[in-house]
Amino acid sequence: MNRQSPFFRLLKYMRRYKLLYACLIFTMIVGTALDLSIAWFLSLITNAAVKGEVETWPILIFLAIGMIFFIALFSYLDTYFKQKASLNVRNDIRLDTLNHVLRLPQSYYDKNHSGELLSRFTSDNQAVGEASGHIIMGLLKNPLLALCAFIYLLNIHWPLALISISIGPLMILVGKLFGEVMRKKSIILQEAMGKATSFLQDVLGASVLYKVFGLEKKISKQYQQYSTKISEIERSQGKIQGSANAVSASIATMSFMIAILVAGFFVAKGNLEVGAMAAFIQLMNYLVQPFSQLPGLWSSMQQALAGAERIFQIIDSPKEYEKLPEQGRASSFGTLTVSNVGFSYTKSENDMALRNIHFCATAGQTIAIVGGSGGGKSTLFKLLLGLYSPTIGTIEIDGRCEESMGLRKYRDYFSLVPQESILFTGTIRDNILDGNFMADETSVINAAKKANAYNFIMTLSEGFDTEIGERGSRLSGGQKQRIAIARAILRDAPILLLDEATAALDNESEKIVQDALAKLMVGKTTLVIAHRLTTIQNADLILVMENGNLVEQGTHNELLLARGRYHSLYYAQLEGEEVTEKILMDT
Template identity: 35%
Template sequence: MARGTLNSGSKSEAELPKAKINLDSLRRIGKLISYLKPHRAKFIAAIVFLFLSSITGLAFPSFLGALIDAAQGKQKYSFLPPTINAIGTLAFGVLFIQAFISFFRVVWFVQVSERALADIRRDTYFKLVTLPMNFFANRRVGELNSRISADLSQIQDTMTTTFAEMIRQLVLLVGGITFLTIVSFKLTLALLLMLPVLIVFAVFFGRFIRKLSRQAQDKLAESNTIIEETLQGIANVKAFVNEAFEAGRYDKNLREVVKIAVKGAVFRGMFASFIVFCLFGAIVGVIWYGSILVSNHELSVGSLTTFILYSIFVGAAMGSFPELYANMQKAVGASERVLEILDETGEDVSINAEENVIKTKITGNLAFNNVVFAYPSRQELTVLKDISFTADAGQKVAIVGPSGSGKSTMAALILQFYHPQSGTVQFDGKEANQYALTDIRNQVAIVPQDVLLFGGTILENISYGKLGASKDEIIAAAKKANADQFISSFPEGYDTVVGERGVKLSGGQRQRIAIARALLKNPAILILDEATSSLDSESERLVQEALEVLMKGRTSIVIAHRLSTIREADKIVVLEKGNIVETGTHQQLIANEQGLYRYLSQLQFETAAKVLE
């Protein structure tokens, strides 16, 4: 039967959907098979060895039969030596060769599939990280993660085990039937009439029982949910005096669990009787008939032994096919899902670090010309409607407006995460598409609202702004970003591990790390997405000071939530529902009594005053 490793038991793999195997699906997954090409010599050698080891495996029942016959003074095959010792020695010789071949076939299969799989994994990951933002908007991280883990594991399992097992069982089946026919045509006929019917019956029976036990498990899980819900909401249960109701609900569910389990037990019992009576019965029948042939001198004892062993080989091979086939189907499904990613068109970003150099310098003039934009995932909602504004090199331009007015979307368009439906985004007077994508992203930095730190040291996190920066450069950037002081206060300083498993940094501290990152990157254009949650005043002062240093000498686009921080801006763009409703300096805008800016300013001023009271 198929080995236990075929379904490594992990839930996600066991639940992978199956796909139909036909010419069309095989053609589609041909691209994945092409990953074997660089290793084809080894792969072919492994298949040849697999054939050899399976064929030598087939020799053993004949050796055993010959040994038994030799013990009775008979010679079973003329091509085998007549004495017991000679046959035994030969059998050991073949065994040794088989062991030798098996070693290499296992090692080679694993080597080839591991390497091919690593290439597929690498390409899938590379493709994933270069895919446009829109791709990620429509998919959950968990789902993508499972493609790289569960789907690829299934493909790997199939490559290393299922595929080899399929070939091995095929050889055993064909070879087994051939040898059986040689030993006794009559017995083989009797066996082949019975065996397939019994095996098909056993497989379907087995599946039905598995389905029943899954139903029982699901029902049990349901009753566990009832317990969980009741205990979590115990205050509600008590307040409504619904203890009896919950107890009834649980009891009803439990009865159903028992009902399904008992029904399953009946079928399980029937299955056991069936196996005992029919399958073992078939063997007993064959031996019975064989013994009659032996007593009539039509068959030797050795031949009967050989026959029984080959029948076991053939039966096991037949029985293993349904599971092997199901595994193949899962692998085809998994391959199709992985290919879906590989076939997507990525952004024009190279994954070679050496190619990531700035080819065209940008001085920092930025312009939006009649930009109209809707997110590809929500075409019906036009987020930006005819936006035009300019930011000259070195200027500080603030974008303000109510929540949802499209401020962050403008930042995403500057970073080329998305492209406008009409209108253009220009850098130094040239349209964005005239630059290499990496040229723009390498010269634009963003300090986001919520700073994500990667698992690693503070030093590594800052150097994310400029990979390969020296420690001195990093410390200098941290000093300018007002971060050196708090970093040095940690016992491990810059080597302190942060991120999910490390030290938790406060919002203000994380922002200063992000500022140091941006300083290190030294961009021509800076986007500041101001944090909405307010920091305490000391933290705020440190962050604000660091930001002033960062903004000096470059174009800064400040997405502002607190209007007090942008009074000095060269230009303030006021956005409302995707339209620019006002543009000007703080003085100009505050003077407009009917203006949105003045209204928002007053609102914030009043809120602040109330807090102070």
């Protein structure tokens, strides 16, 4: 865990752009000088007006034009450089966050909502970007401007300068007092917004469900609670910010009033020129304004650091890989051996999700895993894929475990067709190529044909270049599953895992997908979680799981003869299918 403060970690990103920040410091210094030149110009023109020096007006007009030009130029450059610095730092942090998120273990995703992660890439990242550009340069420029204005004031009238500078320590104290409170509030606000984002992400991805079940009003009330909490925190922040602004404005106004009264008194006594007083008034603005802005800038910086802290929490989380791995493919395979495997999500021996799982699969075999819901089938698949490590026992491929060969190389032996097809926004071609992005067009077409997907793809207006929408929303369930099978075919891994790949399909789609799966399984060692036991009668080995235990294993005929748990499941399912078929015939 990196214990360095978020601010110093943010500075490391900013140091990557030393030249850019050097340009920003240059524009800041020139901008400060140009600001002060207005007070000098005001003094010149006031004295010339009082003394009736009309002949100096052409020179004053020329000076005014020059000052306007340079103020506009450096204002543009300053804004441009700030924006560029902010964008660069935001981009670097965003990329580093994603590169770390891609290497997080599955346990992190199981414990944290994707919406929470999304908020780190959006609102938190935006706040950090503002801090590395406009806010940090404001925190540097305002004290510099105040210091330079104070030095200028000393040259005009040192007693007035001392009165004016008294505002500084008070403003810094206000910023410190209110800034820490704002930071704590900002962390709470970001967390609340993350929860609201998670909720919205769930809702927006389930439009069919809430429309069919009439959940609109319920969802609206739930989101109202999230929104109300956010509003309450923002309202509290507003009160704190308002209090800080009110205190700083009162101090600034009081200091300004005192200084003006004293300056007017000295002019009345003849100890100060009118032009000097005009310059003094302008300089007072440059002294008061920076200090009055400091509490707000400091508060914004605290809010940005709260966002940075949330981002760095992710970056500090333990990861699976040191570097992003390359896509690979295992060419040969002998045996997969699972030896006395036990597993607990909580690492407690009293809370085991799997106990004493043992079997061996050789090249080309088909192994079916059956059992009721909660039996541990999906957990076993997670262990086989290296998403979790066994708490007890070992899983070995050709005598080597995941630790000895490396996680990425271990996973190269596997391909997966899940129950619910996981597709990315993009084209059909993009999703098939995820199986092997080095494959040529011919290989993509052949994979689609083997997956029984080619014909429906070619009926689409854009063919393989058809955009499938979010999670494949423009495709039917069967079409999505065939794309997933084509992806697995292109991967050509020696071990294939099928997680109830046809469970969510209608009968017609199931037949098409089952035919595609049969082609995919040729020459592969296949482990299949089966919901329909009639489809696995020819499996080389059937594992029967119940409550995390392997209660039976054998072939279909052996298990039926044993008249145990598999026998009960098989005939109960047959009876259920017969009843369903009879009901359908009667209707």
